[in-house]
């Protein structure tokens with residue numbers, strides 16, 4: 216509902232913001248001030264502070280700090296305006312080399328104390344709370360290095376508890392992909408039914424007394440569902456209703472992408488390049504960067520998240536992160552059974568290119584997506600001087616950089632082709 220005292224197109228925001236839904240922005244500001252008034256003028260309660268990182272500050276530290284954004288190691292990639300400056304490759308002991316010619320922003324090694332604590336807690340969750348994997352998958356679980364991944368992607372998380380929200384979801388999402396779709400027993404056959412039932416672990420069934428308990432029991436019946444249910448339960452305790460619904464929507468998008476990929480695999484069909492890119496926009500990392508505000512302990516209001524300019528930024532960023540996966544996982548997927556679609560494979564087939572030329576063209580596609588993301592994000596940041604928008608845009612940008620860092624350094628999982 217629009218705020219009753221406001222009607223478009225009035226706005227108290229600077230004129231530059233007027234083309235970015237000034238009415239919506241003013242409404243969001245009014246609602247935030249209503250909420251503060253309802254809370255007796257007090258700021259929202261601080262999240263529990265366990266193992267705070269160097270950049271963690273209480274949320275009362277003020278608007279100026281929020282606009283300034285996080286500081287310290289690993290946060291320079293958050294600043295859209297500074298992203299043209301060359302940054303040194305980290306000297307740390309990180310393994311792996313970047314793909315030659317890939318446009319990216321190096322980040323330093325993530326905080327080792329946080330990595331250790333997240334890694335310890337996620338393993339305990341996987342083993343003790345959701346019984347995620349049999350003993351002989353332990354090496355693969357450890358080799359995935361999800362703690363390092365999530366600490367790199369969320370340097371502004373105020374506590375390890377916040378990091379755990381993202382880490383559980385990341386593990387659960389990969390469990391569904393591996394066990395339902397890919398190499399841990401997955402198959403396109405019957406995938407739709409499995410995915411829909413797993414989706415109810417995120418988006419609950421509301422039905423009659425007779426059938427409700429059967430559904431509740433089903434959520435315990437396999438590792439992917441146990442993981443989704445538990446990860447979502449933790450998430451909804453911290454997230455606002457609209458942040459939780461944003462995640463449900465993004466997960467529905469993801470599942471639709473899995474279905475298209477599965478259908479094409481079943482038919483041994485190679486889509487056109489643009490069709491592949493459309494599928495990969497859904498079978499995509501998007502649900503990970505879009506929780507950056509929940510993990511950061513603040514909220515991008517739903518109306519601002521829904522703005523077309525923000526949606527475009529999110530899609531471009533998420534598409535770049537996903538093509539990064541196509542490039543780093545290329546040799547792994549080539550070595551697997553059957554044909555695994557990724558952008559170089561589709562380019563080679565559809566544009567009649569050599570494997571090398573197709574790979575190099577995929578690097579260009581990635582770079583164009585990255586430049587598009589950065590240009591659109593910078594324009595939006597300039598047009599919309601709202602603290603939560605600015606911080607969210609920085610959060611997405613650093614997720615992009617952390618994701619690249621994890622792919623580059625995860626030599627347990629990925630290796631580069633010999634094209635240079």
Ligand SMILES: CC(C)=CCC/C(C)=C(\C)COP(=O)(O)OP(=O)(O)O
Nearest residue numbers: 385388392498499500502537540544
């Ligand atoms: C974490 C999350 C939302 C994952 C969604 C889909 C997914 C697993 C990817 C985008 C990664 O792609 P892919 O399935 O190709 O993964 P690997 O190459 O096997 O690492």
Ligand SMILES: [Mg+2]
Nearest residue numbers: 540541544548
């Ligand atoms: Mg891949």
